[in-house]
Structures are given as C-alpha cells and as structure tokens.
Amino acid sequence: MSNAQPLLRIRDLNAWYGESHILHGIDFEVNRGEVVSLLGRNGAGKTTTLRAIMGLVPQRVGSIAFEGTEIGAMKPERIARRGIAYCPEERGVFASLTVEENLMLPPVVQDGGLGLDEIFELFPNLEERRKGASGARLSGGEQQMLAIARILRTGAKLLLLDEPTEGLAPVIVHQIGASVERLRERGFTILLVEQNFHFAARLADRHYVIEHGRVVERFARGDIRERMGELYELLGV
Amino acid sequence: MQELLGIPSPLLFGQLLIGLINGAFYALLSLGLAVIFGVLNVINFAHGALYMMGAFVAWLLLTYLGIGYWPALVVAPLIVGAVGILIERTMLSRLYDLDHLYGLLFTFGLALIIEGTFINFYGVSGQPYAPPQVLTGGYNLGFMFLPAYRGWVIVASLLVCFGTWLLIERTRLGSYLRAAVERPDLVRAFGINVPLMMTLTYGFGVALAGFAGVLAAPLYTVSPIMGQNLIIVVFAIVVIGGLGSILGSIVTGLGIGLIEGLTRTFYPEASSTVVFVIMAIVLIIRPHGLFGRPRE
Ligand SMILES: Nc1ncnc2c1ncn2[C@@H]1O[C@H](COP(=O)(O)OP(=O)(O)OP(=O)(O)O)[C@@H](O)[C@H]1O
Ligand SMILES: [Mg+2]
Numbered sequence: 001m002s003n004a005q006p007l008l009r010i011r012d013l014n015a016w017y018g019e020s021h022i023l024h025g026i027d028f029e030v031n032r033g034e035v036v037s038l039l040g041r042n043g044a045g046k047t048t049t050l051r052a053i054m055g056l057v058p059q060r061v062g063s064i065a066f067e068g069t070e071i072g073a074m075k076p077e078r079i080a081r082r083g084i085a086y087c088p089e090e091r092g093v094f095a096s097l098t099v100e101e102n103l104m105l106p107p108v109v110q111d112g113g114l115g116l117d118e119i120f121e122l123f124p125n126l127e128e129r130r131k132g133a134s135g136a137r138l139s140g141g142e143q144q145m146l147a148i149a150r151i152l153r154t155g156a157k158l159l160l161l162d163e164p165t166e167g168l169a170p171v172i173v174h175q176i177g178a179s180v181e182r183l184r185e186r187g188f189t190i191l192l193v194e195q196n197f198h199f200a201a202r203l204a205d206r207h208y209v210i211e212h213g214r215v216v217e218r219f220a221r222g223d224i225r226e227r228m229g230e231l232y233e234l235l236g237v
Numbered sequence: 238m239q240e241l242l243g244i245p246s247p248l249l250f251g252q253l254l255i256g257l258i259n260g261a262f263y264a265l266l267s268l269g270l271a272v273i274f275g276v277l278n279v280i281n282f283a284h285g286a287l288y289m290m291g292a293f294v295a296w297l298l299l300t301y302l303g304i305g306y307w308p309a310l311v312v313a314p315l316i317v318g319a320v321g322i323l324i325e326r327t328m329l330s331r332l333y334d335l336d337h338l339y340g341l342l343f344t345f346g347l348a349l350i351i352e353g354t355f356i357n358f359y360g361v362s363g364q365p366y367a368p369p370q371v372l373t374g375g376y377n378l379g380f381m382f383l384p385a386y387r388g389w390v391i392v393a394s395l396l397v398c399f400g401t402w403l404l405i406e407r408t409r410l411g412s413y414l415r416a417a418v419e420r421p422d423l424v425r426a427f428g429i430n431v432p433l434m435m436t437l438t439y440g441f442g443v444a445l446a447g448f449a450g451v452l453a454a455p456l457y458t459v460s461p462i463m464g465q466n467l468i469i470v471v472f473a474i475v476v477i478g479g480l481g482s483i484l485g486s487i488v489t490g491l492g493i494g495l496i497e498g499l500t501r502t503f504y505p506e507a508s509s510t511v512v513f514v515i516m517a518i519v520l521i522i523r524p525h526g527l528f529g530r531p532r533e
Contacts (some may be wrong), residue, residue, distance in 0.1 A: 054426045055425075055426070056422050056425075056426060075425070076422070076425040076426045077425045077426075077428050077429060077430050077431070079426075080425075080426055080427055080428030081428045085427075086423075086426045086427075088423060092420055092423045094415065094416045094419050094420070095419065096415040096416070096418065096419060097412055097415055097416060101412040104409070104412075105412060105413070105416055105424075105427060106427035106428065106429075107427065107428055107429060109428050151427075154427070154428070
C-alpha cells in the first residue's frame with residue numbers, strides 16, 4: 001500500500017465569484033491522517049478554497065485530486081459521496097430541523113463513521129440537547145459542536161472545518177480542540193481553516209498561509225517556534 | 238324552521254359546507270404552491286392550469302378509455318406529476334440561476350399555453366363528469382343534508398393535506414426538504430441530490446393540483462378555464478398564509494373557505510371579495526403572512 005500519494009492534492013486552483021477572481025492558483029496537499037491548517041487574513045480566500053473543494057463554487061478550474069481521483073469538475077453531492085465532509089464557517093445548523101434531525105441529516109456515505117454513542121462521548125452537551133425542538137435554539141458553542149458532530153457519522157475520511165472556534169468562549173474552544181485531537185487519533189484527516197492561530201498551532205501538523213488567493217508560505221509544526229516573527233507578520237497578528 | 242342568528246340553520250350549514258369544500262380545494266392548491274415555492278423558489282403560476290389538466294385527464298380517461306373515477310384519482314395525478322417533471326427538467330430548471338421573475342413569467346406563459354391548447358380542442362363550455370356510483374346519495378345529519386360526494390371531497394383532501402404535512406414535518410425525506418429550503422448548497426455538500434429533489438418536488442406539487450382537479454371534476458363542469466378563477470383566490474390565500482408555510486397554507490385555505498361561506502350567508506354581496514379584503518388587511522398588519530417568517 002502506497003502512502004506516497006496524498007489524500008488530497010490541489011494544483012493551480014482558480015476560482016471566481018462572478019467577475020471577481022478570488023483564487024489565483026492554490027497549491028497544497030493533505031496526507032492521510034494529517035491535520036493541516038489554512039491560515040490567512042480576512043478575505044484571503046480560505047473559505048472559498050474549502051467551498052471549491054466541496055464543489056460549491058461553480059466557477060473553478062484547476063486540479064483537485066482526492067485519493068488520486070480528479071474531483072475538480074464533480075457536483076457537490078458526488079464529491080461528498082466520495083468521502084469529504086464540510087463544516088461551514090457559519091455552521092449551517094438548520095432552524096426548521098430538530099436537534100436530532102440536524103444530527104441525522106447527512107446520509108452515511110461510507111463505512112467507518114462514528115456511532116451516536118461515540119459522538120455523544122465527544123460532545124456530551126449534545127446528548128442533553130438531543131430532544132431540542134429547533135437547531136436554532138442551541139447556543140453558539142452547541143451549534144458548532146452539532147455542525148461538527150453531524151459530519152462524523154457519515155464515514156467521510158476528510159473533514160473540512162471552517163473556523164470552528166470563531167466567536168466561542170475559551171472553555172468551548174478548548175473542548176473543540178480536544179475533540180479534534182480525538183478525531184485525529186481516530187484516523188480522520190482534517191483540513192482546518194483558522195483565524196485563531198494558537199488553536200491551529202496546537203493541533204496542526206502543517207500550516208499553509210493564504211494571501212490574496214495564493215499559498216504564500218508553508219510551515220511545519222517544528223518550524224513554528226523559530227519562524228514566529230515571520231508568521232505573525234503574514235497574519236498581521 | 239330552526240334558526241341561528243336569524244338565518245335558517247340549513248341555509249347556514251349549507252353555506253358552511255360549500256365554504257368547507259372550497260376551502261378543501263384552496264388548501265390542496267395552496268399547499269402545492271407552498272411546497273414548490275419553498276424548495277424551488279418558484280411561484281408556480283401554472284398551478285391552476287395543471288389543476289384543470291387533472292380534471293381533464295380524468296374526463297379523457299373516462300371518455301376514451303373507459304377508465305373510471307377511482308383509478309383516475311390515482312392515474313390522473315401521476316400523469317400531471319409526470320408532465321410537471323418534464324416541465325421542470327426541460328425548461329424550469331434552466332431558470333434557477335436567473336432572477337425569480339423569470340420563473341414566474343415562464344409558468345405564467347405556460348399556463349396560457351396549456352389552457353389555450355385545451356380551449357382549442359374542447360372549447361370553454363365544459364364537460365360533465367358524473368360522481369362515482371357509491372357516492373351519489375347523501376346523509377341526513379339532522380341539521381342539514383350532506384351529499385356523499387361532498388363529504389368525500391372534504392375527507393379526501395384533508396387526508397392528503399395531513400399526509401403531506403406528515404411527510405414533510407415528520408420523515409427523514411421531509412427533513413431533507415426542509416433543510417434544502419434553508420440551505421440547498423449545504424444539503425448538496427452532504428451528498429444529497431438536491432436538483433433531483435427539486436424535480437420531484439415540482440412533480441409532487443403539481444400532482445396535488447392534479448388530484449384536486451380530479452376531486453373537482455364531478456362537482457364543477459370540466460372546462461379549460463376552471464383553474465383560472467380558482468387560482469386567483471388561491472394566490473390571495475398564499476399571501477394571507479405566508480409563502481412557504483406548509484401548515485399555514487392548509488389552515489388558511491380551509492379558514493378562508495369557511496369565511497367565504499359565512500360571508501355568503503350574512504352579506505352575499507361581499508362573498509367574492511372578502512378574501513381580497515382580508516389579504517389587504519394582512520398585508521398591512523403582517524406583510525409576511527399569518528404563518529410566514531420574514532425573509533432577510
Ligand atoms: N459569494 C461571494 N460573492 C462575491 N465575493 C465573495 C463571495 N464570498 C466571498 N467573496 C470574496 O472573496 C474573497 C475571499 O473570501 P473568503 O470568504 O474565501 O475569505 P476568508 O479567507 O475565508 O476570510 P475570513 O477569514 O474572513 O472568513 C473576499 O474578498 C470576499 O469578499
Ligand atoms: Mg472564511
């Protein structure tokens with residue numbers, strides 16, 4: 001079995017919203033079992049990159065290979081069924097669905113997803129809120145947990161998490177960090193978009209910095225300490 | 238003779254019954270419109286024409302193939318639904334990326350074409366369609382006489398409305414639909430084929446109209462223009478109930494039918510305008526409708 005082939009390999013990805021050219025040739029890869037972060041300032045194109053991988057940006061060109069198969073021209077539903085799952089920045093918890101319906105919404109696409117008992121072990125708060133009448137009644141932190149939890153059932157191997165800590169209290173951020181750690185141990189591959197650099201630094205094996213729709217720098221976990229200054233400058237922290 | 242509020246009670250109950258029957262049709266039709274609008278974001282102006290098509294298909298099945306009411310009650314909605322699926326796949330789905338107005342104008346034009354075609358072949362005078370044998374009699378309820386077929390129309394449409402509500406609010410498929418109303422992109426990103434769901438939803442929504450058409454065939458004459466008058470009122474009801482609300486469209490449909498019935502009893506001159514008066518009041522007080530949620 002060859003591990004040389006990355007799970008996700010992106011080459012020269014360009015994307016547009018109408019007339020505006022947002023991604024200008026993104027290149028990066030994610031290996032099996034890794035946690036990789038995409039860092040960058042507001043509007044750099046991180047969310048657009050995740051949406052393009054998911055097939056949600058209609059105007060895109062370039063190569064997106066998942067497990068060696070080109071998925072760059074596929075429709076979102078087909079991409080999802082190959083084993084990629086997406087947790088959007090705005091969380092996308094459905095107000096017209098109960099908490100349980102939200103949790104059970106994404107269909108199982110492959111074997112090997114988490115069972116409900118494992119999910120509730122990761123996110124005990126969700127078990128308490130399970131009978132809730134509407135996803136919209138949950139707190140921000142609970143909504144974030146729900147948005148992550150529901151994609152763990154599906155058997156997807158690659159999780160795209162867009163700013164899972166945005167706007168959350170430190171204690172919740174900590175809990176989500178612990179969950180991501182557990183998911184890595186469980187064998188998930190995770191592509192994490194973050195503004196919270198300290199959160200990403202603790203979890204990710206490698207980091208890519210995106211600026212104006214290009215990958216401008218890459219850091220391995222070990223580099224971070226000595227290249228801190230450089231990184232802070234890029235991120236404008 | 239018994240009287241209620243100065244009105245002979247058989248007259249009052251008779252009018253309420255007619256109101257309830259009209260309400261049953263309003264509910265079926267506005268329910269279809271609400272489902273279609275929710276999932277496709279299309280205001281389906283062809284709804285009245287497809288209701289008429291349902292009645293006509295029942296009449297054609299009987300006249301040319303000898304297929305009676307009961308099979309037609311299933312077959313005609315299926316045929317209308319299939320026509321809807323064809324319309325959505327070949328034409329309507331091409332308009333989703335454009336402004337909503339295109340969908341509205343398209344379905345409006347489609348209604349004219351469908352009705353024009355039927356008028357061309359069958360004229361506007363209308364064809365009679367007899368109710369099935371078992372439903373020809375009636376029941377004396379003591380306070381009024383209930384023709385069996387009218388009772389059946391109320392029961393059948395309530396069952397179908399309730400079944401649709403259950404399907405949408407209480408099943409897994411329904412949770413896909415509700416989620417797709419909120420965030421179709423995200424639902425697709427979970428691996429659910431939303432474009433297919435939109436096609437089937439349009440087919441289902443117009444099949445409801447076709448079903449209403451078959452129910453209506455024995456009550457009114459089957460004519461190419463039977464949908465025109467009805468659909469205006471149904472659109473007013475959709476505005477009153479709030480676009481996109483499933484329960485709202487059912488309750489409002491029945492309620493407006495009853496209010497029309499009462500108006501016909503107590504102030505007949507206003508019976509055909511009362512729905513528009515209510516619509517105007519609702520628009521002033523609650524522009525997003527009684528059951529609708531304001532849109533951002
Ligand atoms: N739907 C859209 N239509 C037009 N332009 C958009 C759209 N979504 C994003 N953009 C623009 O694309 C650029 C990249 O946006 P994107 O959301 O990918 O940034 P980001 O890196 O995720 O930023 P943030 O950290 O604020 O979430 C921004 O300039 C943004 O204004
Ligand atoms: Mg973003």
